[in-house]
Amino acid sequence: MTMSADLSLYRNIGIFAHVDAGKTTTTERILKLTGRIHKLGETHEGESTTDFMEQEAERGITIQSAAVSCFWKGHRFNVIDTPGHVDFTVEVYRSLKVLDGGIGVFCGSGGVEPQSETNWRYANDAEVARLIFINKLDRVGADFIRVTEQVKKVLGATPLIMVLPIGREDTFTGVVDLLTQKAYVWDNTGIPENFTVSDVPADMADDVEMYRQQLIETALEADDDLLMAYMDGEEPSIEEIKRCIRKGTRDLLFFPTYCGSAFKNKGMQLVLDAVVDYLPSPTEVDPQPLTDEEGNETGKFAIVSADEPFRALAFKIMDDRYGALTFVRVYSGVLNKGDTILNSFTGKTERVGRMVEMHADERNDLTTAQAGDIIALIGLKNVQTGHTLCDVKHPCTLEPMVFPEPVISISVTPKDKGSVEKMGIAIGKMVAEDPTFRVETDIDSGETILKGMGELHLDIKVDILKRTYGVDLVVGQPQVAYRETITQAIEDSYTHKKQSGGSGQFGKIDYRIRPGEQNSGFKFTSTVVGGSVPKEFFPAIEKGFATMMATGPLAGFEVLDVEVELFDGAFHAVDSSAIAFEIAAKGAFRQSMPKAGPQLLEPIMKVDVFTPEDHVGDVIGDLNRRRGMILGQESASTGVRIKANVPLAEMFGYISSLRTMTSGRGQFSMEFDHYAACPSNVAEGVIAKEKEKKAAKA
Known part of the structure; x- marks a missing residue:
């Protein structure tokens, strides 16, 4: 039909x-x-x-x-x-x-x-x-x-x-x-x-x-x-x-x-x-491409038609007084109440209990929906924003969603014991709703760390916790998400051996560590010839280095853009094992990274400020004091727009100083642009602070 x-x-x-x-x-x-x-x-x-x-x-x-x-x-x-x-x-x-x-x-x-x-x-x-x-x-x-x-x-x-x-x-x-x-x-x-x-x-x-x-x-x-x-x-x-x-x-x-x-x-x-x-x-819009798990297009499309297999995208999750609502755009096929559908991201099936069409805060129950509809499903278990829901017999992925990394974090601690569990449940719901909002627990201090896209983003999250979920929090100072990298290439060797009755552990690796291309993350290659390190140990060595990338040599921040090349090494027929080589790689990272010219990186934000003409001088002067790089300015009829790159660390509380400078008429927006090297005086301060924190915890 x-x-x-x-x-x-x-x-x-x-x-x-x-x-x-x-x-x-x-x-x-x-x-x-x-x-x-x-x-x-x-x-x-x-x-x-x-x-x-x-x-x-x-x-x-x-x-x-x-x-x-x-x-x-x-x-x-x-x-x-x-x-x-x-x-x-x-x-x-x-x-x-x-x-x-x-x-x-x-x-x-x-x-x-x-x-x-x-x-x-x-x-x-x-x-x-x-x-x-x-x-x-x-x-x-x-x-x-x-x-x-x-x-x-x-x-x-x-x-x-x-x-x-x-x-x-x-x-x-x-x-x-x-x-x-x-x-x-x-x-x-x-x-x-x-x-x-x-x-x-x-x-x-x-x-x-x-x-x-x-x-x-x-x-x-x-x-x-x-x-x-x-x-x-x-x-x-x-x-x-x-x-x-x-x-x-x-x-x-x-x-x-x-x-x-x-x-x-x-x-x-x-x-x-x-x-x-x-x-x-x-039907007049180009159909959505289907992709494989890695996000490469397969050349197939979700043709908008009720006759095709069912395909839909969950684009928003909201928690309201009726339970979790999953907003879904149906691209093709038909969905009926009671159907079992597949979430291609988790590989699990979900049963459609209730489906509704929304009118802001009211809803009408539906028994069926088809290609082109935008509806809400109630009570889905493991669906998050960006997941594809599809016909069990025809699994597919609509474009995977790539979300920006958070650049700012705050630590929060509940004011009383009773709020701890409440906070856990609330934060779980909020993370499902907003993929740019992340939560971690600081292992040493046990504090909960909220991460997000900017001050307002986190302010509102804390606000929602207080009001919607009734969790009162003590909020720490906002923290910038610094990163680390290296500036010099280094060739080095590391041997891990341990003998303690019975079989021991042995693994020797010779490797080069060098700075990678910007935004390349971590890259591992092997140029070992002649089997001095057997192939089956490469994954363990790569894993050893990769897990260490989470804590850099300077202040323990995540490390970006490093290439490791394994070029030689040695093994022992009895004592060598994957675990021995993984430990060797970790030791190698600790030994060599401090020698490779480590450097602290800070997030640089693309800042766009709008100010009335008579305040341009003040605004530019202020951005310069914040270590900003002015990229250009253009005048519009109602004022001037100034574009600049400014370190996030200098932008805290900017909105109130901008309002003061421009008698309340200035506006600004900012988004993450790139990571750049921290000037040494700033870096020293950050590193000293991190060391103090660690000492205090110890």
Whole structure:
């Protein structure tokens, strides 16, 4: 049985934007217009439907992307609200994998802000077609055309201007639809349905004509025949133009651009119509490639069709008052309640007990789902974000997910004995939800170490532990994830022998240790000839070196980018064993690494600061004091963007000093860029501190 006819009526879309561009309000309005909420919530009153965690309501930011289904003009929208803050980009990234299209929301006065750039880049990598919605046009300083220019300059994208605003700032009343040349004007009640459609205001006629020509010329780039006819003076029909816009949008040639005020409910219907008209259905998107365990593509694809074997990707895990929810995008096949499915990552099967479609905090039970659906499964046991769920008879892997390594850690200890177990259970749930959040136990001190992507990321985790799980913690100072490496090549030899009655242990290795390529990790090669060390001992030697890479010679941090070459050695017919050679390798590491010019590395962050013009000097001076390298600056209409590389160690508490310097108007975002050598004075301090810690523990 095929149900593919229905799929053309599906739109899986994400809404993404910079913090404060009004993304959650936009999502709210979409849900309201599509009849899914009766009472509107406002973010700034702290009650919006998709933000149902306490932290979100309080901070006014969306932390978790919630998936919601709704309907518009006979089409089914699955809307995923993604977080905009940089510490949560992994959420954005994961949401993009399961979307077919998106709406990028920008603030009419703030314009294209640093974070929007990261999210935009992710969306380009994932080849997601997008509309642009320029919001908050009722704000002071809002300027639609200026923001479209920024989209060109900062994002390097072509905005396809579909509407022009009527009025500016507090006189903004509606928009002119360039294709139909009709004006949509809303009254001041804030009720989205209260609008009238009329002719273009006389004073806008010239602009409308000019932008309409631009629109048609750009759109027709998607169809050479129509473009030629147009050049010969033949005006295409609205249907033909729409078809071109649809194709060009899907091929990322341009991005249909709309404007309005989500808060005042002006201009939203046109955006919803555009989702139907221009964003692709699940079958119009290139299908997801299947991969093997290592992540290499197999050349097969998950074709979006109900007739194919079942394949789905778990893209988000949430724990709420009903138990663990696993959000799943079904790529192909059909899933029925009661089915047994395979998790290809763990190799274990899971039984589908309940499946639901979500509407923020409410849910409807389903008995079946099919290709193109985004649903939540309740009560799956061992599924984590990024796992593939599939038909037991047709195992497969949808792209494996690669998550960035955490760069910052804090130690936490529960305030009382009763919280210890509570904390363990809570942290287990949180790790399943967020793969960039890691937890370790410090073996010597017994402290719990939380690791994450930035200060805000960990702040919020501690907050969730306190509020959601009621675990009170004593939080240590944030710690930077330093690494170590070596700078010189060295040739050396090590013999391990032990004789104690009966058979002894013996293993001799001759080896070279040298600095590896950047980001190469640990590499082991053997050039032994003539069997002076038998092949069967190579894995043990490699394991010995590899396990030692976890604790470097300087201060015990993990070691990066080292190559070890085994070129000779000796063995004993009776006394040699794998364990003897593993011990030899460990001893060799201890003996030789300190002689190979060990060096401390620190994480360098890519920092993007936005500041009003009159504070540029202060901000740059401050970044220099933080050992930053200024990479460039560009002025925008509302201020200056400064790009720099700055060591993470110098960035603690940066947000409060930036706010002080810029009287509260500065913003910044940062993400991990690379590891670089620590200057010797800094390195000495770090090493001394680590030694003190060890001494204190001893």
